[in-house]
Each structure stands twice: as C-alpha cells, then as structure tokens.
Amino acid sequence: MMAFAETLLRLRSAFVSGKTRTLEFRTGQLDALINLLEQNEEKLLRVLYxxxxxxxFEAVIAEIRFARNEVIYALNNIASWVEPELVERNFVTMMDQCFIRSEPFGVVLIIGTWSYPIQLLLTPLVGAISAGNCVVLKPSEVSTNTSELLATLIPKYLDKDYVAVFSGGPVETMNLLVYKFDNIFYTGSSxxxxxxxxxxxxxLTPVTLELGGKNPCYVDLxxxxxxxxxxxxxxxxxxAGQTCVAPDYVLCTPEVQRLLVPAIEQAVHTFYGKxxxxxxxxxxxxxxxxxxxxxQLLKSGRVAVGGQSEEQDRYIAPTVLVEVTESDAVMQEEVFGPILPVLNVGSLEEAIEFINRRRKPLALYVYSTNNQVVKEMLENTSSGGFCSNDNVVQMALNTLPFGGVGFSGLGIYRGKFSFDTFSQKRACMLKSAGMEIMNSARYPPYNDQKLxxxxxxxxxxxxxxxxxxL
Incomplete structure (x- = not known):
C-alpha cells in the first residue's frame, strides 16, 4: 500500500505539471501503445492461448487488432476532439465567446477483466490517454499470463510517470479503491x-460500469x-462463450426450435468438426x-446438442439446451460459457413481455426477415445495444457507443464516446469587461420595463x- 500511495502521488504530481494536456504528449503515448501491440504480437498470442x-484468429480480431484499431481511430480524430465545442447563443450573450471545453479528470483507475484481457483493458486506456488523464491500470488476476505480460510491457512503452500498472487479486483491488481517484472505469460482474x-x-468519484447480463435472442417464424x-x-x-455480448438464451416457438436446433448442430460440426x-x-x-x-448449469433442461465436458482440460462442448424453464439455474445468471438455452414462447408479444419483466440486458438480438417484427422488438424493449439478424458484431463499430443500461451497466465508451467518458465537459463563457450599458437591465432597482x-x-x-x- 505504501508503494501504491507513492505511485499515486507521482501520478498526481505529473498531472499537475500539465504535460498530459498537450496534444503532442497524448499522441506520443498512443503511438507507443501501437508499438506495444505490433512489436509483441507473438508474445500476446502465446499468453492468450x-x-x-x-x-x-480470435485473438487477433477480438484482442490485438481490436485495440490497435481503437488507437488508430483516436489518433485520426483526436485533433478535432480536443477543439472547443461552440454552442448556440441568445441575444444577451451574442457578443461573448461561449463554448464547451473537454478537460481531463486527473488520475483515473481502469479495472480490466479476464475474458478479453487485452481488449477490455487497453480500449478504455485509449480514451483515458486521449482525454489527457494519468492512469492506473488493474489487469484481471484471473487471466494470469496475459496480465503478467501486460504488467511487464506497459511500463516499457508508456511513460511510467503517467501510466502505472498494479497486479493482484480482489484484496489488492479493494485496497486500490480505498484511495480517491478522479474517475473509475470497471469491466466485470455486476x-x-x-x-x-x-x-x-x-x-463522490464518477464511475463507468461495463457489466453483463442475460442477452435475449428472439428468433421469429x-x-x-x-x-x-x-x-x-x-x-x-x-x-468458448466467454463474451459479455454473446446471445445468452433464445426465445422462439416450438416450430422454430424444431428447425433451428438441428441447424445449430450442423453449424457446430461445420465450424469445429465432429x-x-x-x-x-x-x-x-x-x-x-x-x-x-x-x-451445474448443464443440468438445466435437456441437452439437445453437445453436453460433453472434460474437467482436466476445462473443456465444455458447444451445447444447446431445450425444455428450459425460466426457473432453471441456467436462467438465473449470465451463462458466460458455451451453453445456449432455448425457451419456448408463443408469439412476438410473449417474447417482448418475457424480456421486459427481466433486468435490462447488455445486448438484445432478433432474427427475422420481417421488418415489422424487428421494429416492434426495437421499440418495445430496452437494452444497452441492439442488433437484428446477427449478434456480437455491433461491437466492431466504434462509432456506436458500447455500454449497458440498468443492471447491465452505467456509461458508454468506444471511439469518441471513450474520449467523452474520460473528459470533464467544462462550460466556458468569455465576456468583455466593457459595454456595461448592455447589462443595465439586469441590475436593481427592478421595474417592468427591465423585466x-x-x-x-x-x-x-x-x-x-x-x-x-426509421
């Protein structure tokens, strides 16, 4: 704890120096982050494995290149992001300069998670650096090898006076949270x-919470x-199903289930072999x-596809469960594994009612060639994200915000949204000291004419x- 207190003091002193506010420093750190990803790709691939x-394929697309693209997007746009945002004025302020200035919070804490240990630690880091903050990074101890490598690499590439990495488990995380940060970004469980x-x-520290939840998927006739x-x-x-935006369960009629489950089984064989x-x-x-x-979740319903497992290898086969009820264990928590429960509903309206009586999900999916079905699902439900006729891919577009709602999260990020999340929006008005006659109407003694x-x-x-x- 003493070591961390000294580090935090160093970061605060560095922030006060004003160096992080310069565009040159921010872009320099972002360039260094690209170098980290490009020069250590093979090492990163090994620890993820x-x-x-x-x-x-999954590591490059969803971890290394995902983070790299976020850095490139920030570098391409940061010059415009840091510009003051002019606002509409009224007659009284017509001669004044009125604008919103994006300023860094100060020293922020980013707590990553294990399912995508590179993506979900470095992507918010891009926003924090772009906004001009000093950063404390806490990788997940669960993904041990990746976290250890990142803890070694980050100080070699990023300025240690402005970015620090702390390892450890839940105890160390709780010790960090005792200290005051100017903003906290957390990804993980609710x-x-x-x-x-x-x-x-x-x-009274502002937080961004990227959590999870049970993402519904309605498959229409x-x-x-x-x-x-x-x-x-x-x-x-x-x-292996360890993705926070993966479809967590399917809602469909028995008729759709009879067609869909064998088709998923065939897809599994096509993707992964017998x-x-x-x-x-x-x-x-x-x-x-x-x-x-x-x-334990495999005991819910009846296994229709897969179901095999091997403890020593921590292997669970791609599995589809049918005859699942709302009270089953697999419906009480986020699955976060290669298990897909299927529940039967009689109609679109019943599916919407089912979704709306549960906690708001991180993502919601609907499969239908009927545009009216998609529109009704979109307009009558609430979720962090929404996608029709596909899933997960909405994450690939960083011009869309990513985040949950209610129990599935608080706040958004990705691209410009990350910059905004780590920025204080400062309201600024620069007035002239002269032209006092313009202000006389607001001074006492008051009368109806002034009013x-x-x-x-x-x-x-x-x-x-x-x-x-639409």
Whole structure:
C-alpha cells in the first residue's frame, strides 16, 4: 500500500505539471501503445492461448487488432476532439465567446477483466490517454499470463510517470479503491460492480460500469435458417462463450426450435468438426471455478446438442439446451460459457413481455426477415445495444457507443464516446469587461420595463419539430 500511495502521488504530481494536456504528449503515448501491440504480437498470442486457449484468429480480431484499431481511430480524430465545442447563443450573450471545453479528470483507475484481457483493458486506456488523464491500470488476476505480460510491457512503452500498472487479486483491488481517484472505469460482474460503485461513492468519484447480463435472442417464424444458425453458433461459441455480448438464451416457438436446433448442430460440426475438443479454433474455460459453475448449469433442461465436458482440460462442448424453464439455474445468471438455452414462447408479444419483466440486458438480438417484427422488438424493449439478424458484431463499430443500461451497466465508451467518458465537459463563457450599458437591465432597482427587456432577450422561441421515421 505504501508503494501504491507513492505511485499515486507521482501520478498526481505529473498531472499537475500539465504535460498530459498537450496534444503532442497524448499522441506520443498512443503511438507507443501501437508499438506495444505490433512489436509483441507473438508474445500476446502465446499468453492468450495459455489463459483461454484462444486461437490466433480470435485473438487477433477480438484482442490485438481490436485495440490497435481503437488507437488508430483516436489518433485520426483526436485533433478535432480536443477543439472547443461552440454552442448556440441568445441575444444577451451574442457578443461573448461561449463554448464547451473537454478537460481531463486527473488520475483515473481502469479495472480490466479476464475474458478479453487485452481488449477490455487497453480500449478504455485509449480514451483515458486521449482525454489527457494519468492512469492506473488493474489487469484481471484471473487471466494470469496475459496480465503478467501486460504488467511487464506497459511500463516499457508508456511513460511510467503517467501510466502505472498494479497486479493482484480482489484484496489488492479493494485496497486500490480505498484511495480517491478522479474517475473509475470497471469491466466485470455486476456483483463486483456494486462494490466498485460503493467505494467510489465514498469520494463522490464518477464511475463507468461495463457489466453483463442475460442477452435475449428472439428468433421469429420468418427467420433465415442457415444464416441464423451460423451467426448464432458463432456468436455464442466464440471464445468458448466467454463474451459479455454473446446471445445468452433464445426465445422462439416450438416450430422454430424444431428447425433451428438441428441447424445449430450442423453449424457446430461445420465450424469445429465432429469433435470440437480436437478443433484448434475452440477455446477453453478460464479456470476450474468457472468450469464447475458451468457444469451445474448443464443440468438445466435437456441437452439437445453437445453436453460433453472434460474437467482436466476445462473443456465444455458447444451445447444447446431445450425444455428450459425460466426457473432453471441456467436462467438465473449470465451463462458466460458455451451453453445456449432455448425457451419456448408463443408469439412476438410473449417474447417482448418475457424480456421486459427481466433486468435490462447488455445486448438484445432478433432474427427475422420481417421488418415489422424487428421494429416492434426495437421499440418495445430496452437494452444497452441492439442488433437484428446477427449478434456480437455491433461491437466492431466504434462509432456506436458500447455500454449497458440498468443492471447491465452505467456509461458508454468506444471511439469518441471513450474520449467523452474520460473528459470533464467544462462550460466556458468569455465576456468583455466593457459595454456595461448592455447589462443595465439586469441590475436593481427592478421595474417592468427591465423585466420585459430581459424576457425578450433571453426567452427561447418555440420552433416546429421535424421528426424522421426509421
């Protein structure tokens, strides 16, 4: 704790120096982050494989290049992001300079998670650096090998006076949260998210919580069989199902289920072969604790596809469960593994009612070739993100915000949204010291004439509303 206190003091002194506010420093650190990713790609691939048996394709696309693209996007746009944002003025302020200035918070804490240990630590870091903050990074101790490598590499590439990395488990994390930060960004479970929020409340520290939840997927009668099966299987079983935006359960009629489940089984065979255990493209569960948790969830409903497991290898086959009820264990928590429960509903309206009586999810998916079905699902539900006729891919576009709502999260990031998340929006008005006659109407003694002048000068006039229908 003494070492951390000294580090925090060093970071605060560095921030006060003003160096992080310069565009040159920010872009220099972002360039260094690109170098870290490019010059150590093979090392990063090796540790991701050790932790999750993550194959090269998934590691490059969803970890290394994902983070690199976020850096490149920031470098391409940061010059415009840091410019003051001019605002509309009224008659009284017509001669003044009125604008919003984006300023760094100060020293911020970013707590990463293990499922995507590079992406979910470095992507918010891009926003924090772009906004001009000093940063404390806390990688997840669960993804041991990746976290150790990042803790070694980051001080070699980024300025140690402005970015620090602290390792350790839950105890060390709680010790960090005792200190005052100017902003906290956390990715992980809702249970720990509550703890982070409580700790932040002691210092009135703003927080961003990227949590999870049970992401529903409604498959309509008008669905395209082949594409739906392929896209669902890919999204659910990517990274062995350990993805926060993966479809967590399927809602459909019995008629749709009879067609869909065999099609998913065929997709699994196409993707991973007859025995996915032998596929170089299928990952493993992160640790024994999560393996045992998933083993219990396999007891829900009836296994229609997969179901095999091997404890020593932490392998659980791509699995589809049917005859699942809302009260089953697999419906009480986020699955976060290669298990896809299917529940039967009688109609779109019943699916919407089912979704709306549960906690708001991080993502919501609908498969239908009927645009009206997609529109009704979009307009009558709430979720952090929404995608029709696919899943997970909305994450690939950093011009869309990423974040949850309610129990699935608080706040958004990605691209410009990350910059805004780590920036204080400072309201600025620069007035002239002269032209005092313009202010006489606001000074006592008051009278009706002065009141009418100020009403005329400050009232906002109502304009017609032009609405666009999607």
């Amino acid at each position: 050790k932790d999750l048996r993550k194959c090269k 249970t720990i998210g509550k703890t982070v929020m409580k700790a932040a409340a002691e210092h 008008s669905f395209n069989l082949e594409s739906t099966a392929h896209r669902l299987a890919w999204g659910r079983f990517f990274n 025995d996915p255990k032998d596929s170089p493209d299928f990952g493993r569960i992160i640790n024994d604790q999560h393996f045992q948790r998933l083993q 009418n002048i100020l009403i005329w000068a400050t009232d906002i006039k109502k304009r017609g509303c032009v609405c666009r229908v």
